[in-house]
Amino acid sequence: MKYCAFLRGVNVKGTNMKMADVCQVFKEAGMLDVGSVLASGNIVFSSDKKAEDLKEILEKAMSNHFSYEAFLFIKSQEETEIFWNSIPFEKNDDLHIYGFVGNPGVESVLMGAFEAASKTENEKADIVNDLFYWQVPKGNTLDSSFGKVLGKKSLKDQFTSRNINTFEKILKKMN
Known part of the structure; x- marks a missing residue:
């Protein structure tokens, strides 16, 4: 399933990270087809896991890699389309x-x-x-x-x- 992870507090108030590095963290955490959209922390990826499991896995991976308390919100492609529509x-x-x-x-x-x-x-x-x-x-x-x-x-x-x-x-x- 396709997802977007919306990261909170990225590239503001001293929490700076390159999206290429964020994408690498996602890949190392087992995500597929990983790509970023803008520098504000929007990561598109695929996974067969449930959104709530992905949130836990990815917040931990981001927190460990970047040494900050990561908060992110996972939405499926369908949920993202509902936002737009x-x-x-x-x-x-x-x-x-x-x-x-x-x-x-x-x-x-x-x-x-x-x-x-x-x-x-x-x-x-x-x-x-x-x-x-x-x-x-x-x-x-x-x-x-x-x-x-x-x-x-x-x-x-x-x-x-x-x-x-x-x-x-x-x-x-x-x-």
């Missing part, structure tokens, strides 16, 4: 749209945080098929009230986010 917002050159990959139930936590946050014009969030999506004006991602919530250490093992354009690139690599 469920986007609730219209594309707009002035806005970023993010999809959040994470543990079951994290979408409710994120929506609660979003509802409590102050918002800029055109900033929206929605949950579709248990997936959380956030729209924010370009240039406001890190400065927005909700954007600051996303960096909380208490949430680091719960989710990671990607611009929806990344999902499109991942799906092209999977096909």
Whole structure:
């Protein structure tokens, strides 16, 4: 089965790694057809194992190789297609749209945080098929009230986010 591993916290805040090295760790952990998409920690691969087993195997391999506490989220090609096909917002050159990959139930936590946050014009969030999506004006991602919530250490093992354009690139690599 084809999967994508979405790594959290890669190539930000001092956790730097080359994607070629990450791919090698995946290969050494027994993954097949390994390739990366962008430098933000998106690894496409094949395996006959279940996603929950892969998460454990790959987090351990990454943690050991790179000497950091690895967090990653494994989604099948079918699940990644659902992310892409469920986007609730219209594309707009002035806005970023993010999809959040994470543990079951994290979408409710994120929506609660979003509802409590102050918002800029055109900033929206929605949950579709248990997936959380956030729209924010370009240039406001890190400065927005909700954007600051996303960096909380208490949430680091719960989710990671990607611009929806990344999902499109991942799906092209999977096909």
